[in-house]
Amino acid sequence: MxxxxxxxxxxxxxxxxxxxxxxxxxxxxxxxxxxxxxxxxxxxxxxxxxxxxxGGYWQLFCDGASRGTPGPAGAAAILQDPAGKVQGQAARYLGRATNNEAEYRAVLLGLEMAAGRGVKRLKIFTDSQLVAEQLKGGYQVKSPNLKPLWRQTLKELQKFEAYVISHLDRKLNSEADRLANRVIDQHLEKH
Known part of the structure; x- marks a missing residue:
């Protein structure tokens, strides 16, 4: 063999x-x-x-995309082990959502994937400064549409021993961005 x-x-x-x-x-x-x-x-x-x-921290790259506010939306996440090797990726069409809703759903999608693989320590990267700061407590969550997603994300984060959330420049998050947009394109082509 x-x-x-x-x-x-x-x-x-x-x-x-x-x-x-x-x-x-x-x-x-x-x-x-x-x-x-x-x-x-x-x-x-x-x-x-x-x-x-x-040992080290796994890395989770998340991105949500929306074509309009709200509009057709998608979420994507890429999970890397501490050595930087991709261990999983996921993309999901969300239907109609705002960009901020899509960004939260991308983080949730990634957290689900990481928890399913037994990850304990996680660095989360999002190109949404709003989402990163709301999850760290730096910004208030004022939107009634975002509050349930914010609460759900905080609940999911409790599954990890340690985590860090960081805002990442969009250019450095290009693969997750590509996946999020691709899932929207695939859905729109079918309908």
Whole structure:
């Protein structure tokens, strides 16, 4: 068996089950037709995952987009591990929303993705200064449309041991921006 896509989640689980049952590494290698390099890669991958979980901060890049206020809107988020490797991305069409609503929904989308992966420490980047400052307590939330999203976001943030929210220049958030706009374009093309 070659290392890579052909070694799926179920097969990895079987390998670790065999090790838990007491098979030594050479026996597991033979049983699953794995080379020494395959085993090294597998254990390195597992070690990196757990080091990332316990060590540094994961990074979450979020962006919402709206074509009008309100108008067709989308949200996107990209999750990177502490080493900077992309571990997930998500985009969602939101229907009609303001840009600020879309920005909050992008953060919520990203928090859901990060929590689902067991992330404990998170740096959140948004190109919305309003959202960043409201979540940090620097700006009041005056809009009745934003208050429920603000409350929900604060509730979701409690799932993390530590987090930092930062405003990021739009140019540095271009990939999340591209995903948010692409999901709007895809929806508009269908309708």
């Amino acid at each position: 070659k290392w890579g896509k052909s070694l799926g989640r179920e097969e990895r689980a079987k390998i670790f089950a065999a090790l838990a049952e007491g098979l030594d590494l050479p026996a597991v290698g033979r049983a699953f037709n794995l080379t020494r390099e395959d085993l090294l890669h597998l254990f390195r991958e597992v070690a990196e995952f757990y080091q990332a979980q316990e």
